[in-house]
Amino acid sequence: MVAQEFTVDLDKPLVFQVGHLGEQYQEWVHQPIVSKEGPRFFANNILEFLTRTKWFAVPLIWLPVVCWCLTMSIQMGHTLREVGLMMVFGIFIWTLIEYTLHRFLFHIKTKSYWANTCHYLLHGCHHKHPMDGLRLVFPPAATAILCVPFWNLVRLISTPSTTPALFGGGLLGYVMYDCTHYYLHHGQPTSDPAKNLKRYHLNHHFRIQNKGFGITSSLWDVVFGTLPPSKMAGKSS
Structure with missing residues (x-):
């Protein structure tokens, strides 16, 4: 007997349904529904909120936290120029983290119930409902949790006085990333580079989803060979 394929009911909370799709999940989640009204995730109102x-x-x-981090390094004896350079380096490192997370974690292939469920919460929901304006940026509580291991990692590879500025730069890079990402979906840029970047990102959503993992730039796509074909990423008429 052939098992009947599972069908997701879009009128019911989605999170605990998508796991049942099994191997169908990857195909389902990459067929976007273009609507500014997001789906309901959970029946529980607190979880949904x-x-x-x-x-x-x-x-x-997060910008006040960035300012606090930069101030800490200044108070520990670093000049504004030194802190500025460390901040720029932190932003640069963030762009690599952004690319790595998007390519290798957010686009991981899943098929088991809990793997599908976790992937949907992490990134799959964004590909299924790319215009859901309330789920385009990372929830602050989740960001706060992730800040702890990132702070410890920076502290491990730097000195006590440079750790705050480097971490602050990375955090600023994250803020720029999330705000840019929101703008690429809901803003209407009229000139480059924003117009081209919007086209580049929407190409990732609607045409070739295994290329173009950069959000704030295409730098690491160029470096690691995941740049979309020119006819896909280039300007449209």
Whole structure:
């Protein structure tokens, strides 16, 4: 007997349904539904609330933390120029983290129930509903949790006085990334480079989803050979 294929009911909370898709999940999640109204994730109202984030919460919460980090390094004896250079280096490192996470974690292939469920929460929901404005940026609570291992990693490879500035630069890179990502979906740029970057990112969503993993730039796609074909990424008429 051939098992009947599972069908997701879009009118019901999705998170605990998608795992049942099994090997069908990858195909299903990469068939986008273009609607500004996002689906319901959980039946529980508290869990549902925690999945929704206004884009401006990201700079509002994290830019003061960035300033505090930079101030800490200045108070420990570094000049503004030194802190500025460390901040720029932190942003640069973030761009590599951004690319790595997007390519190797956010686009990991899954087929088991819990792997599908976790992937949907992490990134699959964004590909299924790319215009859901309340799930385009990372929830602050989740970001705060992830900041702990990243802080410890920076502390491991740097000195006590340079750790805050390097971490602050990386955190600023994250803020730029999330705000840029939101703008690429909901903004209407009229000139380059923003216009070209929007085209580049939407190409990743709607045409060739295994290429073009950069959000804030295509630098690492060039370096690692995941640049979309020119006819796909180039300007459209």
